[in-house]
Amino acid sequence: MVTDDHRPKVLIIDNKEEILAKVQPGLSEDYAIFQAHNGTAAIDISLKEDISIVLLDLELDSPSANNGNTGLCTLEQIIQRNPLAKVIATYGISERQNVIRALEKGAFDVFALPINLDELKIVLHRACHRLEIEQEALQVHCPENRLPFQRMIGSSAVMKAVFSTIDKIAETDVPVFILGESGTGKELVANAIHSKSTRRNGPFVPINCRAIPEALLASELFGNEKGAFTGAVAHRRGKIDYAQGGTLFLDEIGDLAPTLQVKILRFLQEKIIERVGGREAIPVDCRVIAATHRNMAEAIEETRFRPDLYFRLAVVKIVLPPLRQREDDVVQIAHHLLQSFSMELKKPIKKLSIDAIEAIRRHSWPGNVRELQNRIKCALVLADGSFIGPADLELEPSSGPFSGWTLRQATEELQREIVTKKLHDSNGNISRAARALGISRPTLYDLMSRHGLDYRTI
Ligand SMILES: Nc1ncnc2c1ncn2[C@@H]1O[C@H](COP(=O)(O)OP(=O)(O)OP(=O)(O)O)[C@@H](O)[C@H]1O
Ligand SMILES: [Mg+2]
Structure with missing residues (x-):
């Protein structure tokens, strides 16, 4: 995009x-x-x-x-x-x-x-x-966490640390390397860095180094001259060239073929590219962000990835924790996704049952946020009635209501329920809802942020 x-x-x-x-x-x-x-x-x-x-x-x-x-x-x-x-x-x-x-x-x-x-x-x-x-x-x-951080929901300590790193490095031009399991939000983080950087008015150009066959990737990245290879019927600009003045996002860089690793290293060192089949040196000014779900220490150890390229790219490293390590973020994101998918699919809002919330907490989410998205979307479409239960999410049911809950979790859930209801009753009017709850507007903003509520989607 x-x-x-x-x-x-x-x-x-x-x-x-x-x-x-x-x-x-x-x-x-x-x-x-x-x-x-x-x-x-x-x-x-x-x-x-x-x-x-x-x-x-x-x-x-x-x-x-x-x-x-x-x-x-x-x-x-x-x-x-x-x-x-x-x-x-x-x-x-x-x-x-x-x-x-x-x-x-x-x-x-x-x-x-x-x-x-x-x-x-x-x-x-x-x-x-x-x-x-x-x-x-x-x-x-509404500093930090009153509004969702660049569309990223999360108030766990680990995610707050990620947000704070993004804030610190966004305006500098240092290369960033994002590590994290599949579906943890690596592309979202890359986008957040770009949107907060001084290059935000320039293009954000992602390229997936795994999805494109090696033979095509060179011309996709660097462009090609007419006649450079069979099928190169016209001169073409590469993705790196398109990132002029903006940010180049090298996604799944851990899968990059060795020949291309050398070329990317040269581009990072000299800030110039040559099109495939071309001689002209084209200067490119862009920030580079890379990401992978691979274990880079292993990839370097097994000589699949050049250490010199890794160290050039990983001036700053952001490690995105898997969802199962983000305290109660998973429940917050689930509530948020329910709201936004209801809008997108034009379906009436359904609620998560107490059992469903517990099942969400206990599941290990190997596919992280993407898995959560898929399960919530499917449940929203298929579930009958106004509640979504563990079976609708295809998760294991719990052993009894509130069985795995701490008092704090139960109180949080009740608080969320009441705030949602008042916002709904007041048609998303913040002042009216705050009055009905007997709290100030800033406090209500705090609560909305904590629970991932957006007045526009209530
Ligand atoms: N903290 C979050 N809050 C809300 N949505 C999120 C969050 N993290 C990720 N998402 C959403 O989850 C989906 C997956 O995120 P993203 O594509 O950034 O992950 P990824 O790590 O690049 O995944 P993959 O390795 O599969 O490419 C996206 O739709 C993204 O908007
Ligand atoms: Mg990705």
Whole structure:
């Protein structure tokens, strides 16, 4: 995945094509434009794409609006789910009476139709600026673990240490070597380092050194000139070249063939590449992150991997612990996955039964988070009723309710249950939920983070 689109996202909610047709050409250079024709689709897109800047036609309020979702109601729902959303409400003569109500309900600004593109650009720019400031302020108030760390859930001591290492090294340019069993989140960590680095606006280019046959890997990595080998019908850029200004992620490097190990070592030493069949030395400036599930000490001992390459790559080592060594993270991730898969699959949220939680704790998770994902997804699709039990997860049932639980685990679970319920009852409105629980908003944020709860998916 080459991520090179860093334009702010703007969602246009309008059941006519007019507004979109008018503004899209003028805005698409600076903004990534999304469109929804009704309120339901708008909520879906804004959550899925994580869009906080919205242009909403208040005329959705008219009886012709789809699915009974009126403009004002959509505005309310968007803000409830994402309190930072900046909704710019557009109105014509017929909706003047709703302008004040839109502002009362939290619209960032209101805008009279017909749209003047230059004025709209100023309002959008202001909305983006305000959003940035508020997001930064939230980060300051919600340090480390109030928000999930770059989509990684975990509050065990071992994972906190991993997060802290990522924070320390992200902004430096040192090569990083990530070690961990299959499914422990190595690619997620590589992504987190890139997103927190000064190269975050450049591309993140992963390449799996195991999945591609050796004969093709050289040209995949370094590119090739036309006619370099049979089938090389055209000149082609390699993945390393595409990583200019960004991060190259050499996944499964432990499986790299010896001939290519030499070439990668040369690239790391000289920061230049040559295409297969080419003579030109192409300078490449990128950060390199490598990962493997292999035991590297063994690979070096058995001369399958060059020690000089290993030491160049492993200036900083991050060892991702298997899920079974992460205290109660596994339960937290399971709850989180249930929420996000329910959204993705458009299924009503199901809960884990007490037995299921215990079975999850006792299982050794050889496939780590990926195995947990598969079991949860399958259970969500197949389980009847609103609870998921050990059998739905194809795990061994426990010997009796609460049999393996400590008091602390039981208390945590009860706390999670109550917080989820209040967030649900208040439609994800943090202030209302905090009031109902008799705690402050910061405390509620702490609890949500501890239990991997996201107000947008409640
Ligand atoms: N701490 C975590 N919180 C939430 N999701 C996670 C976490 N760790 C991993 N995942 C998810 O688990 C899946 C596997 O993670 P990832 O692909 O990064 O693992 P990997 O170590 O590269 O696995 P493999 O060795 O199989 O390639 C991904 O969908 C990722 O988003
Ligand atoms: Mg991987």
